[in-house]
Amino acid sequence: MANKMGQISIVGGGVVGLTLLTRLARLLPSYTITLLDGSPKSAPLLSNSDTATQPTIRTYALNKASVETLSKCGLSIEESQRKGEYKSMQVWDSKTPSYLKFDVSDVGADTHSSLGVIVEDDYICGNLEKIASNLSNAKIVKGAQVKKVTSDSVSYSTPVDKTSSSSTSSSSTPNSLNSLDSDLIVGADGFNSTVRTSLNFPLTKISYGRTALISTVKADSDETVGTAWQRFFPGGPLALLPLWGGYYSIVWSTTNDHAEALAEASPSDFLSTVNECIGGGPTPIKFSDGSFLPPPLKSAKNLLDDLVGTMVNGISLINMNEKFGNSKRFEAPPMITELSSPRFRLPLNLQHVDTYHSSSVVLVGDAAHSVHPMAGQGLNLGIADVECLVKCIESSVTTGGAVDDEYALERYSNERRKEVLKMMGGIHALHHVFKEENDLVLTGRALGMSLINMSGTAKRSLARAAMGEP
Amino acid sequence: MLRLRPLLSSRKLSLSLSTTTTSSSSSSSSSSSSRFSNPNSSSTLDPSESTKFGKLADSWYPDTEKSKGSLKPPETLKPPPRNPLLEMNPYRISFLLSLLPPPPYSGLPSLDVGAGGGIASESLYNLGMDVTAVEPSLELCNLIKNRLSKIKVHNGPLETLPPPPSPYALTTVFELIEHLPPSSLPNFINNLTEVTGGLIVVSSIDKSLNSFVKCKLAPETIGIVPWGTHEYERFIDRRDVTKMFEEEGWECVKCNGMRLEGGLVGEVKFGWKGRGGVWEEGESGGNWIAGFRKKEEM
Numbered sequence: 001m002a003n004k005m006g007q008i009s010i011v012g013g014g015v016v017g018l019t020l021l022t023r024l025a026r027l028l029p030s031y032t033i034t035l036l037d038g039s040p041k042s043a044p045l046l047s048n049s050d051t052a053t054q055p056t057i058r059t060y061a062l063n064k065a066s067v068e069t070l071s072k073c074g075l076s077i078e079e080s081q082r083k084g085e086y087k088s089m090q091v092w093d094s095k096t097p098s099y100l101k102f103d104v105s106d107v108g109a110d111t112h113s114s115l116g117v118i119v120e121d122d123y124i125c126g127n128l129e130k131i132a133s134n135l136s137n138a139k140i141v142k143g144a145q146v147k148k149v150t151s152d153s154v155s156y157s158t159p160v161d162k163t164s165s166s167s168t169s170s171s172s173t174p175n176s177l178n179s180l181d182s183d184l185i186v187g188a189d190g191f192n193s194t195v196r197t198s199l200n201f202p203l204t205k206i207s208y209g210r211t212a213l214i215s216t217v218k219a220d221s222d223e224t225v226g227t228a229w230q231r232f233f234p235g236g237p238l239a240l241l242p243l244w245g246g247y248y249s250i251v252w253s254t255t256n257d258h259a260e261a262l263a264e265a266s267p268s269d270f271l272s273t274v275n276e277c278i279g280g281g282p283t284p285i286k287f288s289d290g291s292f293l294p295p296p297l298k299s300a301k302n303l304l305d306d307l308v309g310t311m312v313n314g315i316s317l318i319n320m321n322e323k324f325g326n327s328k329r330f331e332a333p334p335m336i337t338e339l340s341s342p343r344f345r346l347p348l349n350l351q352h353v354d355t356y357h358s359s360s361v362v363l364v365g366d367a368a369h370s371v372h373p374m375a376g377q378g379l380n381l382g383i384a385d386v387e388c389l390v391k392c393i394e395s396s397v398t399t400g401g402a403v404d405d406e407y408a409l410e411r412y413s414n415e416r417r418k419e420v421l422k423m424m425g426g427i428h429a430l431h432h433v434f435k436e437e438n439d440l441v442l443t444g445r446a447l448g449m450s451l452i453n454m455s456g457t458a459k460r461s462l463a464r465a466a467m468g469e470p
Numbered sequence: 471m472l473r474l475r476p477l478l479s480s481r482k483l484s485l486s487l488s489t490t491t492t493s494s495s496s497s498s499s500s501s502s503s504s505r506f507s508n509p510n511s512s513s514t515l516d517p518s519e520s521t522k523f524g525k526l527a528d529s530w531y532p533d534t535e536k537s538k539g540s541l542k543p544p545e546t547l548k549p550p551p552r553n554p555l556l557e558m559n560p561y562r563i564s565f566l567l568s569l570l571p572p573p574p575y576s577g578l579p580s581l582d583v584g585a586g587g588g589i590a591s592e593s594l595y596n597l598g599m600d601v602t603a604v605e606p607s608l609e610l611c612n613l614i615k616n617r618l619s620k621i622k623v624h625n626g627p628l629e630t631l632p633p634p635p636s637p638y639a640l641t642t643v644f645e646l647i648e649h650l651p652p653s654s655l656p657n658f659i660n661n662l663t664e665v666t667g668g669l670i671v672v673s674s675i676d677k678s679l680n681s682f683v684k685c686k687l688a689p690e691t692i693g694i695v696p697w698g699t700h701e702y703e704r705f706i707d708r709r710d711v712t713k714m715f716e717e718e719g720w721e722c723v724k725c726n727g728m729r730l731e732g733g734l735v736g737e738v739k740f741g742w743k744g745r746g747g748v749w750e751e752g753e754s755g756g757n758w759i760a761g762f763r764k765k766e767e768m
Contacts, residue, residue: 094543233543254543261539273541294690294697437546 006031006403009154009182011146012189013037015060015121016365016382018128020186022073023390025138028397033138034180036156038189040143043125048080055216055243057341058121059084061228061376063468066383067117070124074131077119084118084243086228089463090331093232093434096446097282097316100453101328102463114226116376116467118241118249146189147177149198151359155179184404185361186389188382191351193367199358206350208431210236211259212373213252216341217271219334222246229333230374231278232434237374240278240333247340250274251373259345267339278333282320285312285446287439305439312446318454325454348372350428352420356385356413360404364389369420375427380468385416426465514658515606515627519649523586524607526696529553530587531617554694555589555645561728561749562644562759563593566671569724569761570640575599581638581665583628584646588614588621595621599640604628628661637667644673647711648704655706656714663718663764670720673728673759677705681756708758720762729755 008024008031010017021035046053062070067077077083092099104112132138141158148155157177187195196203219225224246230239236253243249252262252274262270287309290301319327351370356363365382389412396408433445452458532550576598582591585603587610594601601621605611611625624631641662650658662670675685686702689695712722729752 234547235544238543255547258540258543261541265541269541277543292690292697297691298697435547437548 006183008033008184010035010186017188020386025135035140036144043122045126046123056122059249060379063380065468085114087226089228091230098446098449106459146194153181187363187367191366191370202354208348210348212346213259215343217336218338220337263343315450319450326456327453357409514654520607524609527609579638580640583643639668641666641670659714670762675705676756685756715762721765725760726751727753728757
């Protein structure tokens, strides 16, 4: 690598920022890579073998590519016991009798041990921070509030080092203002990115009008079932994701009012609602009543409804019988008995910047794109962004180019926009498919899910798309 | 525009009116066993209509408060169907205000006959008037009482209303007479003129091909109003109503057609929403609204 000295600044200390920090620090030993993290506290350092500590609240679903990238950083997810592994995934909804069940056998049980893993945010960040602290050219600044971002420099303030921890008045503590002249500035600061807004990156934002309610719960046994369940309601999906030791993570994306009611309910009311909703199985399809139609048309509609309903319910029953095609038995989730964490809410928006780079500033992760959590792809897209950016910078630097080479950054932007738009479009389409309640869409969805469930080929392609493989 | 012959011809009306007015003029304002002068005439209440509307009490007003705070995930995200009367109301009120002296109206005694869910009553109450609502359906009376606890509600047809201390300054009869048995209309109008001392405002639907398509066929087929809400037989032309009032010695001071401009009423059930229309003066809808006052003694 070139021995050119320089400075790269990364704004944002989440998984994406830390991954980029460790990768770039290894790639460019002569550069100083500084990461500015707004949160003042470091993530707890959780050990691989520590399964006794309860799972912390924020978890991510990682696909194989993300796990490989993290292992390139020096963090081995495969050896860790602090993760949830799921070998099968079940998707169904509340208005039709169809369900979709994937298994490792659909993608090849010999090459894959699981469909995916669920890992805590704290586990990844804590270990990556430790890895970064062992790299001499990687620096992490905690509690850095970014004040101004231009294309050559980042200005940030940090609270002056507090020697006595008993003092709690923060308003009188003077802040020190620092400025970093950087060859490359990376915005990895999440969906409300300061870097993005300071540099006026044009953003397309569509609010879903939904909130994701996240919490950790425990079931009645100490063994976690290795299946990820997701049930769609008209407001959005309720997902139960396995962790370890009988713990599961709940992600319920629903309307804002409903999420507020759930967050403010008592724990026992909340758990009984969750059990009632996730425990419900396939229900016979119900079409809208034709009471608004004049009587002759109404009887025709009722007749048509009966015929189509019988066909749809029948195909679903055939689906549930494992003898036909590749369908697997419908599995009921376990009974949730304990709420193990506070309930945390996130607003859900569809966001995408028009371009991922502008002169020497580049965006990665949620700063560039934000998708609905129903497919668990948000962080996977971010980590793939990091991998692509590192590859592009490497191709430039190894051939004597600059770190912020215009063509390299443009290649990154184009390649990632293409991939992200594909995934985003697919997820947004799924959102609409499961949101609609009119008769035609219900029928199409019910038949589609049942038929895909019975076909091994279709399931294989869908599972591979979700796992991030070609 | 093709106009179908109405079922009741004007000549038959005047014949029947002449037989009843002779008997009523002899016992005009003296106390009798029943408040109104013709106790034995056909009742102005058709019980099937009142049960039909009683069933719609829950969906009269779009109820968005109910599901807030519920722990169960929302069953459906479709908004509830909107009552087209809510869209018609502003024009009806502005019409009657154009016939009244300028505000304030505090304490003005007014009567809303056939109040339904209390849409017009609520508007009159918000303007400061002292409203009495008359409604034969019990469910709808309870709906009015729940929403507006301060107004007087009478559960029953008009002829069972107890006598007011002084005649009402304003009586509104909105979208009612097309639901009454046609033979009881003269009696009904007689009752109206007996309790009112000021302005009577009537709104209803013409009887023509235009109104059949626009007020009966189209809304009921695509779900804006439930099937069976209206009966074409009972639509009544504004001229016939004016004649009935003239028999009582009341004249029509203003009569306008009503029509919806821009946007469709409510949600069309194929999934396409067209909303935000404004009701205003115009002819093509078949709806009409008219104000009646007692003829000045010369």
